[in-house]
Amino acid sequence: MKNQNMTYMDSVHRDGRIWNLSVMVVLLAFPIVLCVLFGALPNWTGVIKGLIATAPMYWAVGVVETITYIPMLGAGGSYLSFVTGNISNLKLPCALNALENAEVKAQSEDGEIISTVAIAVSSIVTTLIIILGVILIVPLNPILSAPVIKPAFDQMLPALFGALGVVFVSKNIKLAAAPVALMLLAFVFVPALNAGTVGIMVPVGVVFTLIYARILYKKNWI
């Protein structure tokens, strides 16, 4: 039954909650069904030791990532992206590019629609390509694992952020100058910062830029 008083945004949140919680149940059911089908139990020591080694960091990063990315992805985009994953290397750049091309504001309802469409299409195409890859894994393996093409896929992120960066930085030179300079110096001179820690640096970059933007705004410099 459709509630006539419900706005589009309200219905996105209601449906998103139902979908995400359902996916969560399905995901948790997967190992339980395996236990029943194969008549086996997990190695509980392995589970506990594995979780102690992995979960605290992943959960902390997960919480910070969720708070950082929700404002950028929009409502529908957030529910979808946190289920299908690959946010910073795929879903968010895809949504940013779509918003830029459609010339709509991210916080408007049009922006919400455009980012949801972009992220949904991207998720569908990704899922289908992975299915195709799984079906064709035997013939594809030697091609995709060939050392000749490996450097191209190793450099996907620099290629993506070069193209995306030039658009956003050139349009916001004043706002981008300090954060880009800070991150550049940090990544060049702090050895601990590398491919494995870039995810942690995203919230740092975001918080720094927000404070910097606020100062520029208050002083009427922007």
Added chain:
Amino acid sequence: MEFHVNHPILFVLVGIVVAVVLAQSVYFLVKAIRRAKEKGMDMTKIKKTIRSAAIFTVAPAVSIVIAVISLSQSLGIALPWLRLSVVGSLSYEAIAAANAASGMGKTLGEFAGNMDASSYITITIVMTLSIMVGIWLVPVLGKKIQGGLVSFEKKDAKWSGLLQNALFIGMISAFVGYVFCDLSRLWTSENGIFTNSKGESFTSTSGLVPVLVMVVSALIMAVCGLLMKKLKWKWLSDYALPISMVLGMVAALPLTSWLGGAIV
């Protein structure tokens, strides 16, 4: 039932989970398009968004297939297929699986070819629980955060616009910085060879490869922007990002053979 990492039943179960996730994407796509029609939005914008999102996704999706292949050596194909279709990414999944294996006193490589059901389930549980935060936290926080942003927009539209740009720039600046992370190999190498803490060796100039790849793709994107502006090639806007990204990736091939990379 005798267990095997590539047992057909695993593919059926993963297929069901992936179908649910696919259904969610289709549901939200249809919902957004319906709303766009209802409010009389320009449908050519929606069509352009669909086309450009689909084209842009191909190269990153192929890199995810490569990740499935690399994880499949020890875990079979079904589990990496599940993990990289729902939430996961290669770096997270590889570490979670390795930690679960070491919790059982083994390395992941030692399981290759002789994984039993119990170990497989153990690894599945650790991988699943570790990456689950976003799925339940978005339903908890999503409405509050979005609501806060909308009220910002009403109170002070200029600051709200600036805030949105600041979020995007903050994210992009972290990745631009990351591109330069191996540049210091230029001055920290000995005899032209850099060795990291894991004992892996690289050429001293290898850190320039990502920087130059970024420059190439940024230049191509800038040229696309000029063509759109000066020659009014509006159609190019759908393809500018994927073209620049793929050509940047292609440029990595000669750049890597010139400047070098990992030394094996």
